[in-house]
Amino acid sequence: MYKSNRMNLFGESIFTTLAHMRTKRLKEGKEVIDLSIGAPNIPPHQAILDTLSKEAGNPKNYIYAITDLPELQDSVQQWYKRRYHVDIDGKSEMTSLLGSQEGLSHLAMTLVDDGDVILVPDPCYPIFRDGPLLAGAKVVYMPLLKENDYLIDFDAINPDDAKKAKLMIVSYPNNPTCAIANEDFYHKLIAFAKKYDILVLHDNAYSELLFEGVGHSFLEYEGAKDIGIEFNSLSKTYGMAGARVGFAIGNAEIISLIKTLKSNLDYGMFIPIQKAAITAITSDQSCVETTREAYRHRRDFLLERFKEIGWDIDVPKGSMFVWAKIPDHYHQDDEQFTYDLFNKTGVLVVPGSAFGKHGKGFVRMALVQNDDRIAHASELMGQTDLFKKA
16 A cells, blocks of 8 residues: 655554553453553542533534634733733734644644745654654654753754754643743744744643742743744543543744644634633632642652662652663663563553654553552562662
């Protein structure tokens, strides 16, 4: 069967590979403790569920949505003003997305032509690179190094690449490294983008899962809206991952391009989901703090229990993940470590190299299991020789 040359850019997703491993082990009657996929297991607040249930029962809501409801536009405008102190026009500077993944897969199509350069962090969430590749872009990677606290080093970017670049993708709190960025970083980012005339996408999916201080928006900083947009998501903050609610917010010209593309690809977000999103961002926000504290507790509990068996891990500052250096005796072979860990214990993690070559020697774990499962995972790992020092 013929397939497009474009498909030669992609192999099986690492998450699909891990899912096959999980399924096979479960069919064999063996236990699996899955720390691989960041699928939130903290349900939405009851008010969100009630709205979704009520609106899903209304036959009038089964028409094509086509565009965002005016009340959704107003709610997002108020949300960004209240939460981030950012003024936006809900009609021209915002559009909904069917989850940030959809936006990330299509954004490059609106901004670049074949061969144009896009600057992408390494390691990164896979769609950061896959979206540009689908659009025919040339991806140039920006290493995120531990010695730089996993922040982009703008001075290390080749000026020739910067001059050619059309778009730069940035994300803090960062997935997979769990790093956070400070005010000085964002000022440098905006100055760099303006110097080289580069558009910026800031993915802000984890701004509410920050364990030190308060999460910010890229758009808070002077000049940001001139050169970029931000994606935000309700998946982790409000437990709405399956409902697929995201937003692109910022520069009106870029937002207009996204709307034009989307008008040719989909018929808008299901109206009951739009109504549930409105409830999420306008109702009592105590559920956000409850969710953040749940992830903080899981982080602390996991680090404590894993340290007891000899796995000493840097403390994540944000996101719902843990970025962990593998034992030294694996000589940075994170894939072999992942397979050995799974085969010996049933604990499933993601090899860091799946996120880029600079992820080599690390694994990512999602904080999606409760205390009992985390404790059980540590017990199983402690019974192996994986963490015994030579």
